Amino acid sequence: MKILIIEDEAELRETIQKSLLKEKYTVETAHDFTSASDKITMYNYDCILLDIMLPNGNGLDLLKHLKQLGKSENVIIISAKNALDDKLKGLALGADDYLTKPFHIAELTARITAVLRRKYFNGKSEVQLGNCTINIQERTLKVNQHDVHLNRKEFDILNYFSLNKNRLITKSALAEYVWGDHIDQADNFDFIYYQIKNLRKKLEDSNAEMAIETVYGIGYKLIEK
Template sequence: MKILIVEDETELQDTIKKSLIKEHYTVETANDYTTAFDKISMYQYDCILLDIMLPKGNGLHLLKHLKQLGKSENVIIISAKNSLDDKINGLTLGADDYLTKPFHIAELTARITAVLRRKNFNGSTQVQIGNCTIDVLERTLEINSEMVHLNRKEFDILNYFSLNKNRLITKSALAEYVWGDHIDQADNFDFIYYQIKNLRKKLEDANAKICIETVYGIGYKLIEK
């Protein structure tokens, strides 16, 4: 799961980032309106934590931009502004929740969990594909009711495939989702190949009824056998 923090208070941004990384999220940040605008335009996120008052612009304008792009990212507004009008405007523009500063990090994490469960998984934390049960929040995989250990990147890859079952996923899209927007600095995608190879072996050894197909020269696709 990838989260973008749009927050200009450096200390708060750093605190949130460290906490979410401990929860195994991939985390990116933006300190001002322009940076956030560019990232939202170029990349996909599972959740965006959005401050309203930003250098160079207003967070509510970013919500409008998301709507214009037709994107459906989960958005939680985190703002010191506590007026009813601000909350109504944010929620009307498509925000999924609104949290007023100061707040406890534990509450923010709970809000993130809630919006992801509600919007992405219809209230459930689990995705069932074939004989595989993926618990997105617990970050576990069971095959035929037996637990299969995955490292962090293997789970992130499988989770991304589960959200895009039967869809072609390019190597660049997979790398950007799992490793973040600094992936464009990489010389090649060999590291993806090795993670996919290890994940395939674990699925095969556990007799999973799903497999990751290679679409040569382009990317991969998750299908049921």
């Protein structure tokens, strides 16, 4: 899952980022209105943590911009402003939740988990594909009730495919989603090929009733057998 933190306070931004990285999320950050606007225009996110008061602009305008782009990212406002009017404005513009500073990181993590469940899994933690059970919260894969060990990137890739079953996923979209900001440092997409190759072998060896098909020259597609 990919999260964008829009927060100008460096210490808080770094604290949230470190905590979410420990939870195995892919995390990107923006420290002001301009950089945040660029990111939400160019990329897609599963959840956005949004401060209202930002250098060069207002977070509520970013919510308006998301709406204009037709994007449905889960947005949790994190702001020191606790006036009812601000909450109502944010929710009316499409925010999914509102957390007033100061807050415990554990509560923020729980809020993120809750909005992601509502969006992708109808409030559940598991996805069932054939004889495969993917537990999003525990980050586990079971085939016929037997555990299949996946490394972090393999699980991230499988999770992304499960959210886009039967849809063509381009190599660039997959790389940007799983590797986030670090993708700019890559010279090619060979690293995706090797992760996909390893993931395929694990699915085949466990007799999983799903497979990753290659659409040559374009990308991949997850199908149920």
